[in-house]
Amino acid sequence: MVLDTTNTVNLPKNLIEQLEGYGISADSIFISALADMNLDCQYEPCYIIVCKDKLVMALGTTKKRETHIYGKHRDSSKLFQSYQWAVKIFDLNKYDSLDIQPLISGGVLFGVKDENPVSLVAFSGSQMGDFRRLVNVYNKLAKNEELTDEDLKPEDDDIFCPKCGAIYPDRARKICPKCMDRRSVFFRMLAYFKPYTGKIVVMMLCYLGAAGLNLVWPYLNGTVLYDKVFGKNEEFLRFVGLPAGKFTVLLAAVVLSMVITKFIGQVLGIIQGVMTAKIVPDVVKTIKSQVFDSMGRLSINFFTSRQTGSLMTRVLDDANFITGFFIDGLPYFFINVLTIISTCTVLVMINWKLAIASLILLPLLTFVSYKLLPRLWHYYGKRHRASRSLYGQLNDNLTGARVVKAFGQEDREIKRFERYNSQMRDAELSLVGFDNRFYALYSAVQNIASFIVWGFGSIIVLYTGDLEVGMLISFAGYVTQLNGPLDFMSHIFRWWAESANSAQRIFEIIDSHPEVAERDNPVHMPEIKGKIKINNMTFGYEPNKPVLKNIDLEIKPGELLGIVGRSGAGKSTLVNLISRLYDPDEGDIYIDDVNIKDMSFKDLRRSVAMVSQETYIFMGTVAENIAYSNPDATPEQIVAAAIAASAHDFICKMPDGYDTIIGSSGRELSGGERQRISIARAILANPKILILDEATASVDTETERAIQRSLDRLVKGRTTISIAHRLSTLANADRLVVLDEGRITECGTHEELIKLEGTYYKLVQLQKEALTIRGISEEDI
Amino acid sequence: MSTIHCQSKPKGTEAKTEQSAYTDDILKIKYITKGNAKFKRTPGGFVSLEFEGKFYSRVSVYRAFPFTNPDSFISIRQPDEKAEEIGIIRSLNELDKETAEIIREQLNIRYFTPEIKKIIDIKDEYGYAYFDVLTDRGACRFTIRMNTSSVIRLSETRILIVDIDGNRFEIPDITKLSAAELKKLDLFI
Ligand SMILES: Nc1ncnc2c1ncn2[C@@H]1O[C@H](COP(=O)(O)OP(=O)(O)OP(=O)(O)O)[C@@H](O)[C@H]1O
Ligand SMILES: [Mg+2]
Numbered sequence: 001m002v003l004d005t006t007n008t009v010n011l012p013k014n015l016i017e018q019l020e021g022y023g024i025s026a027d028s029i030f031i032s033a034l035a036d037m038n039l040d041c042q043y044e045p046c047y048i049i050v051c052k053d054k055l056v057m058a059l060g061t062t063k064k065r066e067t068h069i070y071g072k073h074r075d076s077s078k079l080f081q082s083y084q085w086a087v088k089i090f091d092l093n094k095y096d097s098l099d100i101q102p103l104i105s106g107g108v109l110f111g112v113k114d115e116n117p118v119s120l121v122a123f124s125g126s127q128m129g130d131f132r133r134l135v136n137v138y139n140k141l142a143k144n145e146e147l148t149d150e151d152l153k154p155e156d157d158d159i160f161c162p163k164c165g166a167i168y169p170d171r172a173r174k175i176c177p178k179c180m181d182r183r184s185v186f187f188r189m190l191a192y193f194k195p196y197t198g199k200i201v202v203m204m205l206c207y208l209g210a211a212g213l214n215l216v217w218p219y220l221n222g223t224v225l226y227d228k229v230f231g232k233n234e235e236f237l238r239f240v241g242l243p244a245g246k247f248t249v250l251l252a253a254v255v256l257s258m259v260i261t262k263f264i265g266q267v268l269g270i271i272q273g274v275m276t277a278k279i280v281p282d283v284v285k286t287i288k289s290q291v292f293d294s295m296g297r298l299s300i301n302f303f304t305s306r307q308t309g310s311l312m313t314r315v316l317d318d319a320n321f322i323t324g325f326f327i328d329g330l331p332y333f334f335i336n337v338l339t340i341i342s343t344c345t346v347l348v349m350i351n352w353k354l355a356i357a358s359l360i361l362l363p364l365l366t367f368v369s370y371k372l373l374p375r376l377w378h379y380y381g382k383r384h385r386a387s388r389s390l391y392g393q394l395n396d397n398l399t400g401a402r403v404v405k406a407f408g409q410e411d412r413e414i415k416r417f418e419r420y421n422s423q424m425r426d427a428e429l430s431l432v433g434f435d436n437r438f439y440a441l442y443s444a445v446q447n448i449a450s451f452i453v454w455g456f457g458s459i460i461v462l463y464t465g466d467l468e469v470g471m472l473i474s475f476a477g478y479v480t481q482l483n484g485p486l487d488f489m490s491h492i493f494r495w496w497a498e499s500a501n502s503a504q505r506i507f508e509i510i511d512s513h514p515e516v517a518e519r520d521n522p523v524h525m526p527e528i529k530g531k532i533k534i535n536n537m538t539f540g541y542e543p544n545k546p547v548l549k550n551i552d553l554e555i556k557p558g559e560l561l562g563i564v565g566r567s568g569a570g571k572s573t574l575v576n577l578i579s580r581l582y583d584p585d586e587g588d589i590y591i592d593d594v595n596i597k598d599m600s601f602k603d604l605r606r607s608v609a610m611v612s613q614e615t616y617i618f619m620g621t622v623a624e625n626i627a628y629s630n631p632d633a634t635p636e637q638i639v640a641a642a643i644a645a646s647a648h649d650f651i652c653k654m655p656d657g658y659d660t661i662i663g664s665s666g667r668e669l670s671g672g673e674r675q676r677i678s679i680a681r682a683i684l685a686n687p688k689i690l691i692l693d694e695a696t697a698s699v700d701t702e703t704e705r706a707i708q709r710s711l712d713r714l715v716k717g718r719t720t721i722s723i724a725h726r727l728s729t730l731a732n733a734d735r736l737v738v739l740d741e742g743r744i745t746e747c748g749t750h751e752e753l754i755k756l757e758g759t760y761y762k763l764v765q766l767q768k769e770a771l772t773i774r775g776i777s778e779e780d781i
Numbered sequence: 782m783s784t785i786h787c788q789s790k791p792k793g794t795e796a797k798t799e800q801s802a803y804t805d806d807i808l809k810i811k812y813i814t815k816g817n818a819k820f821k822r823t824p825g826g827f828v829s830l831e832f833e834g835k836f837y838s839r840v841s842v843y844r845a846f847p848f849t850n851p852d853s854f855i856s857i858r859q860p861d862e863k864a865e866e867i868g869i870i871r872s873l874n875e876l877d878k879e880t881a882e883i884i885r886e887q888l889n890i891r892y893f894t895p896e897i898k899k900i901i902d903i904k905d906e907y908g909y910a911y912f913d914v915l916t917d918r919g920a921c922r923f924t925i926r927m928n929t930s931s932v933i934r935l936s937e938t939r940i941l942i943v944d945i946d947g948n949r950f951e952i953p954d955i956t957k958l959s960a961a962e963l964k965k966l967d968l969f970i
Contacts, residue, residue, distance in 0.1 A: 039826060041893050043919050067913075070923035070948055101827075101841070101860065103891045105947040110825065117839055118825035122890060125947035382967065544947060741862050 010154075011047060012080045015058055018087060019049075028052045031137045031152060033130035035109065035121035036068065043068040045080055046121045048109065048131075050138050055090045057120070071126045092142055098135045100128075105544075107131065128544040189322070189503050192286060196279045203279075203331065206272035211338035213265045215346055218481060220258050222474025229254055231470065272331065280326050287506060288319045294510050318502035325499035333492050336485035343478050350475055351467055354460060358453045358479050361445045362486075372438055377500075379431040384502075386427040390420040446483050453479045516583050522600035528592045528607045530557040530688040530719035532578065537587030539577055547573050548742045551587070560720045562733030564763060569739040571723045572613055575691045578721070579608045591689070609687035611695035613723075615674040619663035622651055625677055626658075629685035637684060644710040645680035646703050647673070671698035679707060692722040696729060704729065727767050736760060813857060813868035820880045828887055830857060832868060840867060842887045848935050851892075855884060894949045895921065897942075900962040910969070912942070916950065923948060932969040940970065 011019075016026055032049040049056035060083035095111030095118070105125035110117045123131055137151050193200060228236040229251050234244060242250055347355040397404065397413055404413050457472045467475075532555040540546040547570045555561050563571050576582055578589060580596050589596045596604060609629065618625055626641055627633040633641075638658065642648040650673055654660045660667055662677075669677070675698050682690060692711075696704040704726075711720070712732060724730050738746035738759045746758050753760035819831040823839065830837045841864060845854035855870040873881040895916035902913040905927060913922050923944040925931040933941040940952040955963065955970070 037893070039890065041890055041918065043921065065920065068919055068921035070921060070944055071946060103893060104847075105943075105949055106893070108890065110827075115838075116825055117823070117827055119827060122893075125944075128946070378968065542947060743862075 010077070011049070012083070013077045014081065014083070015047065015060075015085050015087075016077075018085055019056070019058075022087065022089060024049075024051055024054065024056065024089070030141075030147070031134050033123070033134040034127055035123040035131075036070075036127060037106070037122040037124060039108070039119055039122055041122070045083065047085075048121065048134060050092075050134060050141065053092055055092055055094055055138065057088045057090075059086045059088075060084070061086065070124060092138075095138075095142070097142055098138045100131055100135055102544075109135070125544055186500065188507065189326075192283045193279065196282070199275045199279055203272050203275045204334070206268040206275070207331070207335045207338060209268045210265055210272075210335055211342055213261050213268075214339050214481060215342050216261055217258075218474045218477030219346075220254060220261065222472075222477050223468070223470040224254055226470025226473055227468045228470070231468070276331055283326065284319060284322065287322065291319070291506055291509050318506050321499045321502040322506070325495055329492055329495045329499070332488060336488050336492075339485050340482060340489075343482055347475065347478050350471060350478075351460065354453065354457055354467070354475060357456050358449050361449055364445070375434060376438065379427070379434055383424070383427040383431050386420070386424040390417075390424045393417055393420045442486070446486060449479060449482075450476075516580055518601045519598055522603075523594050523598045524600050525592065525594060525603045525607070528603070528688050530607075531555065531590075531592050532689065532719060532721075533590040533593070534578075535588050535590070537577070537584045537589060539573065539582065539584045539586075541573075541582075546585070546742060548577070548584075551742075551744055553737065553744060553747075555719055555721070557719055558717055559734045560722065560732060562730035562736040563721065563723045563739060564725070564727065564730065564736060564760065565739035567725075570742040571739055572693050573742075574739065575610060575693055575721060575723065578689075579610050579691065580604060606685075607687055608689045608691065609682040609685040610691040611675070611678045611682045611693060613693045613697075615671075615678045617663050617669065617674055617677065619661075621656075621659050621661055622654075622677065623658040625662060626680045626684055628681055633684055638680075641680040641684035642676075644683050644707075644713075645676045646699075646706045646710070647676035647680050650676075672700070672703065675699055676703075676707070679711075683710075687718070689719045689721070692720065692724075694723055694725065697725065701728070708732070727764060811866070811868040813870050815876055815880070818868070820883050822883055827860075828883055830867065832857075837867060842884055842891060844888065844892060845869070847892055848939075848941075851888070855888070894941075894951045897950050897952045900958065900965050903965045903968070905968060909945075912944075912950075914950070923950070934970065942969075 011026075011029075011032055019029075020026070028051045030050050030052065032047055035046040035048060036043060038044040038046065045060040047056075047058040047060075049058065060080050062080070062083045064082055066080075066082070095113050097112050099110055099112060099117070100107040101110060101119070103122070106123050107128060108119050108122045109131055110119040112118070133151070137147060140147055140151065224236075227233060229247060232247060237244060237246065237250060240250070240253070242253075344355070344359060347359065393416065397417065404410060453476050457467065457475060460467045461469060461472055532553070534551050534553040537548060537551045538546050539548045551574065563574065565571050573582075577584055578596075580589075580601075583597065591599065591604075591607065618628060623635070623638050626638050626647075630637075635658075639648060642651055642658075651658055651660070654667070662669055675695060679692075679695055682692075682695075696707055699707065708729070708731075722730060722733065730736060733750070735747065735749055736753055737744055738753070740759060746753055746756060746760055748756070754764065813830075813832060817832065821829045821831075823829050827839045828842070830840045837859070839860045841858045841860045843856040843858055843864075844851055845856055852874065853872045855873065857867045857870065858864040859867065870876065870884070873884060876884070895918045897914045897916050899915040900912070901915060901920075902911075904911045904913075910925050910927055910931075911922065912925065914920070925942060925944050931943050933943065935941050938954045938956050940955055942950040942952070944950070952958070952966075955966070958966065
């Protein structure tokens with residue numbers, strides 16, 4: 001037996017040295033785990049180490065006050081450098097076995113000697129995986145069983161970015177957004193505009209033209225008008241090639257050029273507007289469909305971990321914010337940047353002293369907004385979250401309206417709504433408050449700039465003569481012209497803050513990789529036989545809280561397997577895993593000897609159909625609902641499926657028959673009717689593997705019989721997994737499996753399980769008794 | 782096949798079978814009191830219980846209302862996976878001091894939740910938030926996932942924080958935090 005122990009030693013350096021002093025070499029260590037608390041709930045590191053023939057406990061103490069760090073450590077050898085280790089070494093027979101008593105998070109490790117449990121150390125939830133593995137290794141060694149490399153394989157440890165140490169947002173992808181994806185949100189957003197380069201060039205030209213005209217305008221109505229025309233400047237007359245004294249003509253020419261300037265400006269504006277209108281909706285559409293696309297790809301977990309209402313606001317609101325910004329914001333941003341730069345240049349050219357005086361406040365302004373920007377972001381994020389929970393609450397209320405009314409809890413719901421509503425208001429208030437302060441600062445700086453121009457400018461005109469009056473007017477015109485763009489720049493920060501926030505969130509959805517993802521080169525299996533094999537599978541919805549434990553199960557093609565078990569035993573979870581709505585934490589599931597992780601989604605979904613416990617009716621007609629799995633189904637097929645599901649009768653009795661609109665805003669169906677539509681849907685899908693999760697729980701026994709009979713016909717040559725509490729539902733099952741607390745406790749035919757006199761037997765007895773109570777009382781009458 | 786009866790039968794005429802007695806038993810709360818039970822610390826650091834003539838060498842303690850009523854309705858269960866209930870303690874105050882102390886010790890470790898006294902820093906980045914705090918157990922750092930229910934408002938002022946590994950932290954009263962600390966926490970509440 002040669003075991004690979006190279007990866008197992010992740011102990012502090014000083015501890016390893018100390019251990020070597022005691023004759024325990026690093027490569028004799030099989031496994032170790034860090035208990036980060038003692039039994040009095042104080043942070044105190046204690047390494048539990050299992051070697052070839054020893055159990056070591058190393059308790060760390062230090063004089064310094066150290067910060068306790070939860071979670072995995074990137075480099076364990078550097079940990080606890082300043083600690084002293086009190087090492088205790090035991091033989092492996094010190095305890096017959098080790099075990100874990102789970103806590104709310106984390107657990108207590110205890111050893112069992114002669115049936116007596118002795119608690120050893122406690123650890124936080126972060127260490128649970130390590131301790132599970134350690135316990136497994138110890139118990140195998142104690143029982144003299146062979147260890148495998150699998151037992152010693154460390155858990156997926158590389159969850160940190162090696163560069164910056166941050167946790168990967170997506171553990172499967174191992175991409176650190178900070179280190180890898182340095183493209184900022186902005187440039188990523190901009191990338192959406194790439195296909196429209198031609199139009200954008202035209203737009204840019206328009207901006208340039210407009211910015212140029214902006215430069216001409218103050219010059220015309222300042223210097224030219226006042227100094228040259230009203231000031232009767234003969235030189236200028238000669239310069240433009242007019243005969244001497246013809247100032248009326250000059251005036252007409254100047255006015256005309258002013259009109260033309262304005263006119264061209266308007267035309268450029270229109271062209272640019274048209275271009276914008278052409279580009280932006282397309283881009284927005286792309287973004288929206290990308291978001292929706294990724295939402296469709298995302299795993300079930302994504303949807304259950306977020307409120308549906310908040311998802312909707314997210315997509316709609318965010319796309320709209322971004323639309324707004326890119327329609328109105330970005331183009332003006334360019335125009336304004338150009339204007340600011342060129343205007344400043346001209347100002348410096350006219351009179352650099354005055355220019356410096358009036359522009360001195362600009363850098364200050366930029367600095368202030370740069371400083372305040374993150375704060376603004378923060379307030380926007382906060383308001384968004386508030387609105388999200390408000391919508392979520394609203395959504396909950398609307399969908400749960402029936403329950404609310406049934407229990408007469410309208411008032412309480414209103415109060416609850418009030419709470420979210422005031423949270424929203426508070427968020428809005430603090431946002432507006434901050435925004436106002438921000439804006440006030442801007443106006444102040446602008447006003448001061450204006451004072452400086454006129455005051456300082458008048459002095460120059462009066463005393464130095466460096467400047468003519470018309471020039472000053474032009475100058476003031478330029479400075480005023482700066483106000484608009486500057487104003488806008490302060491605005492665009494807010495705007496940008498808001499839409500970048502939205503963009504970030506949208507990218508979050510677009511980027512979020514489904515936890516359950518299709519492999520790159522999936523195996524295509526057009527025809528499957530329907531064999532299912534589950535191999536030592538463990539799964540939990542939350543970390544370290546397994547719902548299914550070490551499930552081993554093999555289902556033959558064409559078999560009808562019944563699953564029974566207490567509510568909450570994990571039955572639905574098991575079938576969810578078979579249809580790959582989630583992936584197992586450990587172990588694998590095979591269909592026809594192909595790991596379902598390798599199967600293409602299309603083939604998997606086509607081969608496996610599930611009638612789930614929670615029926616779902618889409619908005620649409622009955623026929624559409626039944627044909628959901630196969631939109632090309634002929635009416636004949638639809639009716640046949642409905643008949644097989646005993647749904648035909650009630651559908652025909654509805655005035656609109658198969659064209660009745662059902663779903664959220666349509667006609668309401670009874671629970672059993674919904675179930676039957678779901679069954680028809682599954683039947684029409686014609687899958688090789690059919691899963692019925694309490695599929696007939698809400699229909700009466702007679703209808704169930706009818707469905708059963710048609711299912712019997714259907715399940716021929718089809719693997720069927722049927723979950724039921726009512727045992728009569730499983731009367732035809734070839735084999736039955738009893739799930740208890742996430743483990744398969746019994747498995748066999750009805751007769752075998754009866755003979756076993758276990759849980760199943762008890763269930764049968766109970767249900768029989770339940771029926772005979774009736775029987776007895778009937779006779780009593 | 783039996784025929785269908787539609788008449789309603791007067792209640793009480795039904796024979797009490799063993800079955801219904803069994804159900805009745807399940808439906809009653811089985812209280813563990815000072816009088817009928819004996820808890821003991823085991824040498825191994827666990828708790829044993831003698832109750833209704835049975836001896837349990839190790840039991841687990843669960844709170845039924847861990848946040849709203851931590852000292853009442855303590856469910857005593859089997860320590861195995863099934864965790865079948867043995868009985869319920871209505872209130873720790875009804876037990877003698879010594880026993881209450883034994884139970885409390887077990888509860889404290891099971892519901893280990895450091896109280897955050899001071900927030901030194903919170904950094905949020907790419908979907909995770911990194912907390913650097915001072916708790917009643919000492920300084921510590923942990924990481925939570927943003928965008929999920931990692932921060933739970935137990936009441937207007939009380940907050941529970943669950944980190945990526947399921948570890949829990951509590952802020953008993955956020956109004957006691959300083960303005961600067963609140964500002965850091967602002968993002969999450
Ligand atoms: N999305 C989820 N997130 C977290 N826990 C879950 C989730 N779904 C189910 N659980 C938990 O997993 C356990 C098993 O649930 P499952 O739905 O598989 O039970 P079941 O055997 O189908 O029960 P029933 O007979 O009532 O349908 C339960 O304790 C349940 O609370
Ligand atoms: Mg279920």
